[in-house]
Amino acid sequence: MKPLTLHLLDLSVPGGTITRHDPGEALIRVDDLGITRGDGIFEVAGVLHGVPLALEAHLARFARSARMMDLPEPDLDLWRRAVLAAATEMADQDALTAVKFIMTRGIEGADSAPTGWALGFLADDPAPAQADGLDVVLLDRGYRHDVADTSPWLLQGAKSLAYAVNKAALREAKRRGADDVIFLSSDGYVLEGPSSTLIARIDGTYITPPVTLGILPGTTQGDIFADLARRGVPSRVDTLSVNDLKTAAALWLCSSTRGAAPIRTLDGRTITVDHKATELLNADLDARKG
């Protein structure tokens, strides 16, 4: 990723303020709980020609994560303005850009306001993954499928800054010669990728696992399911087993910066890539106007 534009929020004043900064400027204190504890939340919205995609879904998920982590409720009007300010500055970019927006719990011990910013950046080109497909491995996430219900302090389903495990899982995938990961619960339920939502097509129906498993509501997956509904293609939210994945007609990992990326191998086993369906899904995503 290449940073292009940075807007800092001041959440300590009524209504908040937004100021523009050089994206390479150091703005964060070493005792910010975002860096000392991963104690904060984030979203990444794709941006096409200056327009943030699925912005309302990202804002809603941002507020959901804040609630799950007992953070102050974000002023979504202010955050929307910050994201739009960053996105607008990237309107002349032909390639896919994105805005990452972050809110941390602020300075440790200071009872301070949250720290917040929106960083616009040039995303990696999603075309190769969409065209060639991904080699994916299954990795244990270690939790039962029901921990979001039994043990909410494990923050499963919150998009927190504490993503070290997600990065470690991707390193494990590389070690195994793969590109990406699908996490499984310790009791065998198919969950999500470290930064993506899984969609499987089985018997002509597009299926994604339910958020009750402690996974994120997928913003890109949400738009895909809306597009499918418009085209009269059946979809549903349902649990999936490893065997479901092995016998699925096609699989995709979906995210804001990669769109719908087909899976071409799963633990080394070939998965059929449906290029035509993939192109349709991504054409729909690219046609979004916000």
Next chain:
Amino acid sequence: MKPLTLHLLDLSVPGGTITRHDPGEALIRVDDLGITRGDGIFEVAGVLHGVPLALEAHLARFARSARMMDLPEPDLDLWRRAVLAAATEMADQDALTAVKFIMTRGIEGADSAPTGWALGFLADDPAPAQADGLDVVLLDRGYRHDVADTSPWLLQGAKSLAYAVNKAALREAKRRGADDVIFLSSDGYVLEGPSSTLIARIDGTYITPPVTLGILPGTTQGDIFADLARRGVPSRVDTLSVNDLKTAAALWLCSSTRGAAPIRTLDGRTITVDHKATELLNADLDARKG
């Protein structure tokens, strides 16, 4: 905590350099992986009269965490110098101080050197917890006792910056009217606190759970066991069940900034506080010369 002194490491140059900064200065970029992903490691060493305690144990654990997270091997001579520089500046403090040192994976996408610093700060007074004891609740950590072995990408046992769950567990404890937490594995093994090591005394023997359960090697606990050995008191590393805790003669949570803090209730059930033993343990800890 109140920041007192800050030393920034430059790990991009051969041998590294250390420079002094105002502790309130913003030094971190918003695209540092430490803040965007909790992708880094930390240690907190207590400091008495300018002398860091258990420093070699902290440095060894720092290197261990780096290995577990595939981070570059820290130059321990350089880190030792940074911690000593911070500690020396706090030599005139009569109260307990501490140095937190952190290494992150650096700037995202830049293939950069790690970011590193040592922050000296005034710790909270450990005396009340040592004298009055802690109200503690048991909380599920969600993982089986053997995940460190089966699923190393879950980073159990690495002291990473991704501590949002530890903070959420402490908030859950507060909601239940308690001060602190002992985590249990999903299959019932007693683990550790969110920022402390558990010691139980059972039949006259001091017992702490093994690191093979995916918990941190306790630096303060290590010094306590060395002190016990010197005094001829038996100790051992062994697994503990919830029933062991309920029937233990005494329980302590041990950490660099709180010493040995006795537990006075566990899930609301009274635990006998052995004030004399607690004073002995902490007198030994306070007598450390580094």
